[in-house]
Amino acid sequence: MYEDVKNALHTAAQELIENAGLSRGDIVAVGCSTSEVMGEKIGTSSVAELGKLIYDSLADVFSPAGIYIAAQCCEHLNRAIIIEREAAKGAYICNAVPQPKAGGSFATAAYGAMRDPVALESISADAGMDIGDTLIGMHVRPVVVPCRLSVENIGSAHLVCARSRAKFIGGERAHYDDNLK
Numbered sequence: 001m002y003e004d005v006k007n008a009l010h011t012a013a014q015e016l017i018e019n020a021g022l023s024r025g026d027i028v029a030v031g032c033s034t035s036e037v038m039g040e041k042i043g044t045s046s047v048a049e050l051g052k053l054i055y056d057s058l059a060d061v062f063s064p065a066g067i068y069i070a071a072q073c074c075e076h077l078n079r080a081i082i083i084e085r086e087a088a089k090g091a092y093i094c095n096a097v098p099q100p101k102a103g104g105s106f107a108t109a110a111y112g113a114m115r116d117p118v119a120l121e122s123i124s125a126d127a128g129m130d131i132g133d134t135l136i137g138m139h140v141r142p143v144v145v146p147c148r149l150s151v152e153n154i155g156s157a158h159l160v161c162a163r164s165r166a167k168f169i170g171g172e173r174a175h176y177d178d179n180l181k
Contacts, residue, residue, distance in 0.1 A: 002050070005037065005155050006057045012129065012151040012159060013061035019147040020127040020163030024066030027087060029125035029139035030058060031072035031079075032106035032157075036132025039156035043074060051105025054131070054154070055113055070123050071110035072136055073103040081123045081139060082107050085116040094119040106131075126164055132157035143167055 016028065032054055035045040055071065062069055068087040073080045077096055080103075085093075096119040098107040111117045124141035131154045137144055141164040149161055 008151050008154050009057035012149050013058050015149040016161050026126040027068045027070050029070045029128040029136045031130050031134030031136040033132030034105045036157035037155035046100045046105045048100050048105045052109040055109040070125050071107045073098050073107040076102040081120040082110045082117050084114050085118045088118050091120045128162045130160040
């Protein structure tokens with residue numbers, strides 16, 4: 001199962017980069033329930049080893065492209081974000097360190113793998129990846145647009161991805177440029 005999860009994550013991350021037009025310096029908010037990936041109810045069966053595999057698999061794709069992962073914690077830490085300090089310039093840093101049962105296995109793995117992790121109360125990411133219906137929309141910059149990928153599930157967890165785009169200004173005849181972020 002773990003190899004299938006890793007392969008699905010690599011494919012999904014690469015497709016998200018292409019579909020969302022992500023580039024160096026952009027941020028992807030990622031919420032992940034390892035419980036859901038394992039086929040259990042969200043928040044009931046946190047799996048530290050799986051959280052690390054998921055983080056590492058996403059980092060394999062996003063890091064070489066210069067894209068930051070903003071790992072969303074679970075509701076016990078109010079869905080705080082774990083991100084590299086260099087990507088958090090000007091943001092309000094919180095004093096929190098995620099744990100598997102308070103923050104989640106994915107966010108805990110992100111905190112352990114990052115060079116200089118910090119916790120933020122919120123962020124306005126350029127795109128998002130929601131693994132297991134963790135509701136990451138609050139961390140993606142408006143306007144949020146769904147990204148349809150070939151990968152629909154990570155393990156047993158439902159996968160939803162999104163990108164942000166510039167707001168339409170000027171009414172129904174406003175010109176739309178899909179290349180704007």
